[in-house]
Amino acid sequence: MTDIVFATSNENKLKEIRKIMSDSRYNIITMKQLGIANQIEEDGNTFCENAVKKASGIMKITEKPTLADDSGIEIDFLDKKPGVHSAMFLGIDTPYSIRNLEILKMLKDVPFEKRTARFVCVIACALTNGDIITAEGVFEGHIAYDPKGENGFGYDPIFYVKEYGMTSAEMDINLKNCISHRGKALRDMAKKLEEIANKGYLK
Numbered sequence: 001m002t003d004i005v006f007a008t009s010n011e012n013k014l015k016e017i018r019k020i021m022s023d024s025r026y027n028i029i030t031m032k033q034l035g036i037a038n039q040i041e042e043d044g045n046t047f048c049e050n051a052v053k054k055a056s057g058i059m060k061i062t063e064k065p066t067l068a069d070d071s072g073i074e075i076d077f078l079d080k081k082p083g084v085h086s087a088m089f090l091g092i093d094t095p096y097s098i099r100n101l102e103i104l105k106m107l108k109d110v111p112f113e114k115r116t117a118r119f120v121c122v123i124a125c126a127l128t129n130g131d132i133i134t135a136e137g138v139f140e141g142h143i144a145y146d147p148k149g150e151n152g153f154g155y156d157p158i159f160y161v162k163e164y165g166m167t168s169a170e171m172d173i174n175l176k177n178c179i180s181h182r183g184k185a186l187r188d189m190a191k192k193l194e195e196i197a198n199k200g201y202l203k
């Protein structure tokens with residue numbers, strides 16, 4: 001088994017990646033297990049820049065292959081905001097229940113066809129030889145008219161997925177993982193890591 005560090009302190013993300021990588025030859029270890037904290041500032045202009053910066057920065061500390069992700073929601077009516085600033089949007093300490101109501105106010109009277117939005121996730125893996133692998137996942141939907149659902153986190157209660165007739169906060173976690181930005185990016189990354197392992201780079 002090869003150890004890969006996942007640069008996150010988010011337990012949900014860890015659970016998700018461990019499940020997806022459970023049949024692989026990789027053993028996911030955490031920064032907590034290594035006794036290090038995340039000191040990398042996410043100040044890039046794109047999800048990819050932030051994920052690459054975090055993965056490379058932590059890899060230099062751990063000297064092990066390191067995965068990092070960055071994600072957020074793009075709302076077309078708000079010129080794709082909050083995008084990379086999703087975690088800070090309207091104030092890092094503002095509860096999501098309030099942020100979500102504010103977004104609904106910003107989109108008051110906006111018709112359904114103009115309420116398009118998407119969650120985006122980019123995962124980067126920094127290898128110890130300096131190579132970087134990236135994978136992206138996109139989850140398309142609309143901004144709902146009212147918040148609904150108790151599952152998930154963040155903007156899930158206002159993210160309506162037409163094909164399922166519900167918000168991502170009303171979805172069972174397994175369904176969300178199957179179709180979500182993070183699930184898609186993680187599965188793509190797992191595939192790319194298997195491919196490079198098969199080529200003999202990561203034993």
Ligand code: IMP
Pocket residue numbers: 069070071072073086087119152153154155156180
């Ligand atoms: P980060 O990738 O941990 O920096 O998180 C970015 C922010 O995007 C989160 O704090 C949430 O506000 C938002 N976000 C990312 N993925 C999701 C999701 O699956 N559901 C709801 N909000 C999300």
